[in-house]
Amino acid sequence: MIANRREVLSTSAKVASLMLASGLFGQMAHASGPAAGKGAFDAKTMADMAKALGYGAPAESKDVSITAPDIAENGAVVPLGAATTLAGVKQMMLLVEKNPSVLAALFNVSPEIEANFSTRVKMGQSSNVFAVAITNDNKVLFAQKEVKVTLGGCGG
Structure with a gap:
């Protein structure tokens, strides 16, 4: 015992x-830091982030889902999730449009694991958030949702 x-x-x-x-x-799945490419974390838009990682233009897809609250009572800890049922996904990302760095999290996916991730991020203000799936053929598919922040996050 x-x-x-x-x-x-x-x-x-x-x-x-x-x-x-x-x-x-x-x-194992892991959030990437330097392996994701410095340009991706410096990007200000989803298109810039996809370009920095060498991917094509983003397209909205019903095969990608995002889990996020409608209203985040505390912007310092906003729960977000990204999932997809698509086969051949190599990366999943969570993006926050109005954060200083749009890329909030990047997860590498292997065939052995389910592409379903969740984490908590900091949001300075109300913003659109995106769940992004990158396929093996470098297609960028996403789902989006607006999250309203009522209490300070990045900025307060």
Whole structure:
């Protein structure tokens, strides 16, 4: 029996290490930083971001879905989600149109995992948010939703 938090953490780390070493996790999804390309995080629009990553023009699609509140009571922690049922998706992104950096999160997708991600982002003001799916043939498909922010985020 595990008695304390230290033992739980130690046991969890050992199990995770064994699973990674044996390949049970496959290629894990992760939010990208420098691997996403500095230009993508500096982009001010979705089209600029797609261009910085070397992709085509964005197109709205019913196969991509976004989960976001209609009204965010606190702009410092706004829950957002992106999902798609499309096959052959290599990346999923969450974009916030009026943030200083439009690219809020980028997730690499492998065939072993479901393209369904969620996170929390900071929003300085009411804005359109986008869930974007990039396919293996570099098509950029997206869904959008307006989120109204009632309390400060990035700016306050």
